[in-house]
Amino acid sequence: MTKAAATPGDARPARSRDRARRTSTALRPKRYAGQASRRMGRPGGAVRRRGRRLPPMARDSLLPALLLLHIATTRAPRELPVAVTFTAALALPLVGRRRAPVTVFCAVTAAALVQWLLDVQLPADVALPVALCTVAANSGRRGTLVAAAVVEAGALLACLRWATDGAFPALFVAATAVVVAAAVLGVNTRTTRACLAVLEERAARLEREQDQQARLAVAEERTRITREMHDIVTHNLSVMVALTDAAVHAQHRAPDKATAALLQISRTGRQALTDMRRSLGVLRTDEPDAERHPLPGIAQLEALADQMRAAGLPTHVEVQGGHTHIPATAQLTVYRLVQEALTNTLKHTPAGTPARVRIRCSADSVTVDVTDSGPRPPLPAAARAGHGIAGMRARSAAYGGKVRAGPLPGGGWEVRTRLFLGGEAAHA
Structure with missing residues (x-):
């Protein structure tokens, strides 16, 4: 691993930069902590965090509860039984809309039809766009179009019966806008969910591929090191064996040649050790032999x-x-x-x-x-x-x-x- 050499003139600026970096790092958590405390102090942020912590069914129960509370506090006592009954029929199925969106939509539509036949007007009709949005978020294009057509027909019937003189066009356009907005919101939710699923799958696949590439790289490096070690050990041992045999045969007849062979054995052994350290140096980050001894x-x-x-x-x-x-x-x-x-x-x-x-x-x-x-x-x-x-x-x-x-x-x-x-x- 190469090390950058610093000149004496650079020592003080480097120390100053390090000191500044440490100072900014030490101050950063306090600033973030202050921002976090300010965010925690905002009432809206706390409410959003509590809402995210609620389970889905609890969040879906908020709208029916509010509609029932509104009916109970605004209707006259003689109208209360009918109003509460239809409000419950329209709003309570929304609690299970995530588990059975089509079934909930059918139940809400049926309750709205009975309400229209009995000429009862209620704020709980907002359950129809909510049910339509849920169907669009969990069904295909055909199911979304069918559900939107049913709600649009209901909006037309409601406008025909309850619109005052001259207010039908504006009321019908507003009701249609609500239907279209609910359907588009549901489709966007479904598309976003599908995109997130694709991105998660792609991220998981990339992670698996990276793991596989890492394992292949490790296996390739092991193979390379094994091959290097085989060449180094086999070659040098073969040379050392040949030199040893020559030294044994020459030790009595030619002592000088035997001494030269022994010295060559020593040099060959040292070279083998150097080559082994160089080949295995990649396994240690603090091994400088690969730099001191080129390949x-x-x-x-x-x-x-x-x-x-x-x-x-x-x-x-x-x-x-x-x-x-x-x-x-x-x-x-x-x-x-x-x-x-x-x-x-x-x-x-x-x-x-x-x-x-x-x-x-x-x-x-x-x-x-x-x-x-x-x-x-x-x-x-x-x-x-x-x-x-x-x-x-x-x-x-x-x-x-x-x-x-x-x-x-x-x-x-x-x-x-x-x-x-x-x-x-x-x-x-």
Whole structure:
């Protein structure tokens, strides 16, 4: 993780900015608390909050209660029984309008029809637009149109019977406006509810997709680290084993060569530890090795060849074309492919078998060709089931390449692939 370096001249302004930021942060809760207390002190805000805390059925009971209270306090005693009966018939079904909107609408409509036949005028007729709004909010287009037509017919009948002389047009227009407003309000409620459901579903789906992408990224990173560790451990252990065998054979006849082999073993072990810390450094945020040790690339192939020569595998490296334009990840892939191929040659061929590495770099691709001239004994089942060739294929496939690994017609072994820097998938 890179750290920004501050000059001495910037120290005081930085401290001043930090102090100002801490001061503003410390003051912010008090200001918000004051705003919250002022909002809590407003009577309207308290009433709205209490209304939101009420259950739906309790809120739906407020209108019937108010209508019944109005009738009980404004009607004469001789009109009270009929008025209370019809008000209850019109308003009380609204309590269950959310659970059974169509049934409630039918009950309110039937009560309004009986009221019209008996020529009784009541403020409780407001229950019809409320029931229509509920039907429109919970039914489709056809149900909304049917319910609106029924209420509009009732409004026409009411205006024909109860409108005074010359007041019919204005009264009918007002009643129609109420019907249209109730239907539109219900449709808007239904549309808003559907939009919110879609947004909630989309948010849940995006959250699931993000979780899946995170899990895929973790799995991919684990696979990458596993592949890196396999290449590092297999290569360096193979070199160290070869150097140890050479030191054992030379310890009596050529002590200087044995000492040189032991020193090379020490250097190889330290390099392996460095590579392991660098590969595992991504798992720790405080690990600076990834910054101090850049990833190996094509420029480090010669050092790899020197290491293989010290282990008893004469290796020649030939790089054609410039490689400075090749991304670091692609160069790391080339390095690991060559490292794995040379490690297999070291393990499966007689000592002293020469190996040749040819790298051809172009503007849009890199060709990797590793050959040796030594015979290969039949591989045991455990070796055939290893991860070396599979890891090379996975690395090459990330750049649209395919690995060809097999014997040459004149003897020896070849590993060949081509990495496409532009991402085009093609045959190597």
